[in-house]
Amino acid sequence: MVESRPGAQEWVPDGAGIAALRDAVGSCRGCELWRNATQAVFGDGKANARILLVGEQPGDREDREGEPFVGPAGRVLDEALDAAGIDRDDVYVTNAVKHFRFEERGKRRIHRRPDVGHVVACAPWLEAETAAVDPDCIVCLGATAARAVLGRPVTVGQERGRPLSTGERTVVVTIHPSAVLRMRERAAREDALAGLVADLVVAARVRR
Ligand code: URA
Numbered sequence: 001m002v003e004s005r006p007g008a009q010e011w012v013p014d015g016a017g018i019a020a021l022r023d024a025v026g027s028c029r030g031c032e033l034w035r036n037a038t039q040a041v042f043g044d045g046k047a048n049a050r051i052l053l054v055g056e057q058p059g060d061r062e063d064r065e066g067e068p069f070v071g072p073a074g075r076v077l078d079e080a081l082d083a084a085g086i087d088r089d090d091v092y093v094t095n096a097v098k099h100f101r102f103e104e105r106g107k108r109r110i111h112r113r114p115d116v117g118h119v120v121a122c123a124p125w126l127e128a129e130t131a132a133v134d135p136d137c138i139v140c141l142g143a144t145a146a147r148a149v150l151g152r153p154v155t156v157g158q159e160r161g162r163p164l165s166t167g168e169r170t171v172v173v174t175i176h177p178s179a180v181l182r183m184r185e186r187a188a189r190e191d192a193l194a195g196l197v198a199d200l201v202v203a204a205r206v207r208r
């Protein structure tokens with residue numbers, strides 16, 4: 001059955017700041033993902049950050065703790081930010097989709113990629129966060145984030161690591177930190193991390 005998805009718009013308070021948006025997101029019924037998740041995971045970080053980082057959706061740990069990027073991918077992100085000379089306290093970190101999508105396999109909850117329909121339904125939250133933070137640069141961590149921010153399909157390998165414009169905002173696309181974790185060989189992992197760091201350095205140089 002195809003679920004109908006009204007989208008998040010009617011739950012997003014107009015012109016709200018980050019704190020009011022975070023208070024409101026738990027009530028969102030813009031798509032069906034709220035049903036199985038523990039809680040909504042809103043963005044976190046500096047309210048007027050120059051860099052806004054967008055991931056895909058909360059993972060298992062984030063769903064339980066209610067904070068973005070606190071699990072294994074978050075550790076990679078911290079390491080990459082540090083290597084790029086960016087303080088995590090100076091950025092704002094969020095996700096394209098605010099509720100965890102997963103499949104249960106026995107006791108495990110296996111991450112499932114959100115569909116474009118979930119990304120589109122959840123976009124009003126990301127738009128409201130972006131308006132409130134008003135960053136100089138938006139960093140898209142992976143293809144789902146890039147789809148959400150640029151509003152079109154993006155091949156990360158082709159568009160990563162250089163400033164792109166949405167007309168209104170400057171955007172830098174890079175890989176998702178979990179892509180680093182998926183590399184089996186140590187050398188491949190190091191290369192992937194170095195690429196992520198290099199793209200973050202590009203983002204840190206963007207000034208409006
Ligand atoms: N992966 C994401 O995309 N976001 C998180 O918050 C955690 C893992």
Ligand code: SF4
Pocket residue numbers: 007008025028029030031032033034040097098099118121122123125
């Ligand atoms: Fe609302 Fe986004 Fe959660 Fe769907 S995933 S219910 S649109 S906050």
